[in-house]
Amino acid sequence: MMTAALTFLLLLAVGVPIAFVILGASTIYFILNPLMASIVAQRMGSALESFPLLAVPFFIVAGAAMARGGIARRLYHLADGLVGHWWGGLAQVAVMNSLFLGAMSGSSNADAAIDARTIAPIMRERGYSNGFASVVSAASGAIAPIMPPSIGLIIYGLLTDTSIGKLFTAGVIPAMLITAALLVTVRIVSKRRGYAPERATRLPAPEIAARAKSAGWALAMPVLLLVGLRGGWFTPTELGAIAALYAFVVGLVIYRGFHWSETYDLLRESARTTANVLFIIAAAAVFSMILALEQAPQKLIAVLLGVSDNKWVVLLVINLLLLVLGTLLEGLALMIILVPVLLEVTRTLGIDPVHFGIVLVFNTTIGSITPPVGTVLFTVCSITKCSIEEFTREALPFLAALVAVLLLLTFVPPLVTVLPNLLY
Amino acid sequence: AEITLRIASVNPPTALSVQIAEEVAARITERTEGRIAFQVFPSAQLGTTTDSLEQASQGLPIITFTSASFMSQFGVPELATVEGPFAISGAEEGQTLAFSPLMQGYYDTLAEKAGVRVLALNWFDGARHMIGAAPYPEPAALEGVKMRVPPVETWLNTFEPLGVVATTVEAAETYSALQQGVVTAAEAPITGLQASKWYEPAKNITLTGHFNLFLGWVTSEAVMQSLTEADRSILMEEFRKGGEELTQQSIEKEARIKAEFEAAGVTFHEANLPAYREATASFWENWPAGTYDAIRAAATGK
Amino acid sequence: MRILSGFLTLLGAAVPATLLGIVLLIVSADVFARLFLSTSIHVAHDLAIVALAGVVWFGMVDTARQGELFGIRFFSDRLPTIVRYWVQVLVHVAVIAIAFEIARSGISQVQGSRFTRFVSLGWPKWIVSAGLVGAMGALMLVESQRLWRLLTTHRPTPLD
Ligand code: NA
Ligand code: NA
Numbered sequence: 001m002m003t004a005a006l007t008f009l010l011l012l013a014v015g016v017p018i019a020f021v022i023l024g025a026s027t028i029y030f031i032l033n034p035l036m037a038s039i040v041a042q043r044m045g046s047a048l049e050s051f052p053l054l055a056v057p058f059f060i061v062a063g064a065a066m067a068r069g070g071i072a073r074r075l076y077h078l079a080d081g082l083v084g085h086w087w088g089g090l091a092q093v094a095v096m097n098s099l100f101l102g103a104m105s106g107s108s109n110a111d112a113a114i115d116a117r118t119i120a121p122i123m124r125e126r127g128y129s130n131g132f133a134s135v136v137s138a139a140s141g142a143i144a145p146i147m148p149p150s151i152g153l154i155i156y157g158l159l160t161d162t163s164i165g166k167l168f169t170a171g172v173i174p175a176m177l178i179t180a181a182l183l184v185t186v187r188i189v190s191k192r193r194g195y196a197p198e199r200a201t202r203l204p205a206p207e208i209a210a211r212a213k214s215a216g217w218a219l220a221m222p223v224l225l226l227v228g229l230r231g232g233w234f235t236p237t238e239l240g241a242i243a244a245l246y247a248f249v250v251g252l253v254i255y256r257g258f259h260w261s262e263t264y265d266l267l268r269e270s271a272r273t274t275a276n277v278l279f280i281i282a283a284a285a286v287f288s289m290i291l292a293l294e295q296a297p298q299k300l301i302a303v304l305l306g307v308s309d310n311k312w313v314v315l316l317v318i319n320l321l322l323l324v325l326g327t328l329l330e331g332l333a334l335m336i337i338l339v340p341v342l343l344e345v346t347r348t349l350g351i352d353p354v355h356f357g358i359v360l361v362f363n364t365t366i367g368s369i370t371p372p373v374g375t376v377l378f379t380v381c382s383i384t385k386c387s388i389e390e391f392t393r394e395a396l397p398f399l400a401a402l403v404a405v406l407l408l409l410t411f412v413p414p415l416v417t418v419l420p421n422l423l424y
Numbered sequence: 425a426e427i428t429l430r431i432a433s434v435n436p437p438t439a440l441s442v443q444i445a446e447e448v449a450a451r452i453t454e455r456t457e458g459r460i461a462f463q464v465f466p467s468a469q470l471g472t473t474t475d476s477l478e479q480a481s482q483g484l485p486i487i488t489f490t491s492a493s494f495m496s497q498f499g500v501p502e503l504a505t506v507e508g509p510f511a512i513s514g515a516e517e518g519q520t521l522a523f524s525p526l527m528q529g530y531y532d533t534l535a536e537k538a539g540v541r542v543l544a545l546n547w548f549d550g551a552r553h554m555i556g557a558a559p560y561p562e563p564a565a566l567e568g569v570k571m572r573v574p575p576v577e578t579w580l581n582t583f584e585p586l587g588v589v590a591t592t593v594e595a596a597e598t599y600s601a602l603q604q605g606v607v608t609a610a611e612a613p614i615t616g617l618q619a620s621k622w623y624e625p626a627k628n629i630t631l632t633g634h635f636n637l638f639l640g641w642v643t644s645e646a647v648m649q650s651l652t653e654a655d656r657s658i659l660m661e662e663f664r665k666g667g668e669e670l671t672q673q674s675i676e677k678e679a680r681i682k683a684e685f686e687a688a689g690v691t692f693h694e695a696n697l698p699a700y701r702e703a704t705a706s707f708w709e710n711w712p713a714g715t716y717d718a719i720r721a722a723a724t725g726k
Numbered sequence: 727m728r729i730l731s732g733f734l735t736l737l738g739a740a741v742p743a744t745l746l747g748i749v750l751l752i753v754s755a756d757v758f759a760r761l762f763l764s765t766s767i768h769v770a771h772d773l774a775i776v777a778l779a780g781v782v783w784f785g786m787v788d789t790a791r792q793g794e795l796f797g798i799r800f801f802s803d804r805l806p807t808i809v810r811y812w813v814q815v816l817v818h819v820a821v822i823a824i825a826f827e828i829a830r831s832g833i834s835q836v837q838g839s840r841f842t843r844f845v846s847l848g849w850p851k852w853i854v855s856a857g858l859v860g861a862m863g864a865l866m867l868v869e870s871q872r873l874w875r876l877l878t879t880h881r882p883t884p885l886d
Contacts, residue, residue: 232605
């Protein structure tokens with residue numbers, strides 16, 4: 001295990017691509033602890049055998065089609081009319097749309113992919129830095145797994161035997177808090193950077209109406225998707241496919257933003273982004289199997305929990321440990337390995353599993369944005385071509401805001417539990 | 425320990441099957457005086473069931489949780505028939521059938537063809553019932569109903585003749601799917617419903633008991649052969665006993681869960697079983713004549 | 727060289743783009759079949775999952791060709807030019823070696839998983855590993871090409 005960990009750090013430091021860092025370390029581990037020659041390929045293949053994972057390529061294609069076809073431009077043109085007189089108006093829109101998208105999708109990767117493809121280029125045009133645009137896209141993705149529906153909360157519910165309905169309800173207030181914290185951060189950073197308002201006051205109503213009219217088909221898209229989801233036409237994963245198809249057809253036939261011969265380029269580009277992100281997820285599955293075999297995170301937790309038997313100290317320790325582990329490991333995998341151990345702890349200390357679930361899922365979501373290893377970070381950067389270093393610099397205030405909300409949710413449980421206790 | 429066996433399951437650590445497996449493991453370690461040790465890996469930490477089965481097949485010391493129809497793809501298609509609609513009347517017949525010469529024959533073929541040895545396939549977690557937005561007391565009520573089923577032959581060959589729109593939705597998404605109405609019905613054992621919480625969005629359970637899954641544990645035949653005769657029988661014995669315990673506890677739990685569900689606003693409905701039996705009889709046309717009778721004979725010990 | 731480049735474009739770009747299109751169409755078709763025809767396309771699920779694996783494996787080839795694979799250059803960028811050059815060489819060699827090991831693992835998986843199938847398609851599961859082997863092979867070619875270019879054209883002198 002030590003050799004594998006050292007290999008990991010060495011390969012990472014010299015600049016080997018992340019997926020191959022993970023696979024290289026895993027290969028070394030299995031050379032030293034032989035199991036079966038086919039184990040790496042087997043685990044990589046079966047890691048991709050998951051239907052909800054398809055949401056990622058779907059939203060990547062949807063974003064590409066929205067960007068090329070003109071839907072994105074019309075939507076943000078309208079949004080600009082509404083909030084262009086705010087500091088960092090476009091970035092504010094990017095945060096707000098994620099609350100909306102989060103109510104439809106359960107995955108932060110999918111949401112971030114849409115933003116990176118649609119609003120980030122427009123932000124760059126208006127003078128925002130690429131790093132800032134990328135970070136706003138990624139950080140606002142953190143809303144999706146907390147705002148129901150959420151794959152992460154469903155998996156937590158199954159792992160811990162907790163009511164999924166309760167978990168879903170419990171996510172609503174925290175999702176609002178995250179949104180608010182991000183809006184405030186955007187405002188502060190924009191002021192400091194001088195991302196000035198586009199104009200002194202809001203556009204006059206007739207002009208807004210004209211922009212809304214030209215965005216008719218684009219505005220119909222989210223409405224149609226939300227109605228379709230609530231009406232039971234499709235699952236959250238299938239919604240991604242319908243969104244992609246809609247954006248494609250409207251962009252091609254109605255807005256004529258691109259020619260059908262561009263389809264190949266659009267798909268080719270999207271396939272590259274998909275591969276870049278999901279190959280890392282496949283590699284991470286191999287590594288998390290090694291962690292499970294070694295029972296490494298469990299041992300770590302056991303040591304750290306020896307520190308105290310005070311509920312609040314333990315919660316703080318768990319959060320800090322998860323944040324640190326989250327910089328290197330994939331969130332969902334981390335949760336699956338750790339939940340059984342953590343549940344034991346929370347049970348003895350009398351921590352509400354619904355409260356703990358929201359804290360845990362949010363924590364691992366933050367991990368997907370933190371460098372060096374984070375799937376949301378990779379999704380966004382592979383679309384915006386932002387370097388990990390630039391992303392990291394720009395991410396600091398946003399990470400601080402997200403961690404502040406995390407601690408708030410950790411130490412003020414009623415913020416999480418009041419709604420479910422009221423409704424159930 | 426002389427050998428450490430990894431117990432792998434895709435079920436969470438809260439599942440009864442995982443908890444009883446842990447007890448079984450402890451008893452085996454004790455009875456073999458520490459010669460056989462165990463490590464338990466729930467929640468698919470070591471990969472999918474298929475992954476574990478392939479590992480067992482290649483001689484790795486792994487024990488995995490699976491079912492008869494899942495094992496049927498490993499060279500013994502007949503194993504799928506014992507899970508056919510109304511093949512057995514309940515867990516008691518299941519216990520007999522699981523250790524009948526008929527099934528033992530399948531197990532031996534499996535060991536020979538795939539290198540996988542069945543420890544015990546008698547971990548019955550209760551008959552599967554239908555849950556949905558409405559009751560389905562008669563098969564006719566299912567016409568056009570969007571029901572969540574896995575895309576497995578046994579399910580398709582049973583449910584399509586009933587006129588349902590058999591819809592594939594991943595387990596993790598079924599809760600939302602029921603909530604939003606992508607599917608209006610699903611099917612599962614009562615104990616499974618308690619874990620999956622599908623009764624929160626769907627409030628009607630029709631007690632059809634259409635399937636009884638032969639769940640249980642399998643391991644590598646090569647590993648089994650490397651053990652002494654005595655240790656081997658301790659292993660088999662304890663896993664069989666574990667299955668009996670799980671079956672018993674599931675039955676006891678069902679009554680309690682039903683009360684709990686009713687308190688949560690769920691209504692239970694009786695089903696016209698003879699009508700269901702007739703409506704699903706075409707399942708057996710996919711198999712050689714006499715298959716059903718052979719299963720019945722083995723299950724009733726005649 | 728032209729043949730090799732054409733082959734890599736076909737395998738790394740045309741194949742994943744086509745598969746991605748198939749995934750989108752089959753999943754959408756399943757939704758429409760359910761909504762309007764009261765029927766479900768059972769193979770949609772499995773087909774989408776198999777095709778996704780193809781998108782990911784082969785898409786990696788094109789990603790590597792475009793130099794878009796993620797890595798941390800923070801530390802290596804701070805090295806002296808000549809050291810950085812050899813570190814880059816080392817990185818390509820490491821990727822080739824690791825890809826080779828994955829391909830070997832994939833070959834044993836193809837040989838070992840004799841029975842498992844995608845249930846609704848009836849296709850054997852080893853095709854996913856076979857795809858991985860093919861993709862890793864092509865990726866090794868891409869990385870070798872890049873390594874060759876690095877060694878023959880960009881070699882810095884100690885005076886740089
Ligand atoms: Na956003
Ligand atoms: Na969500």
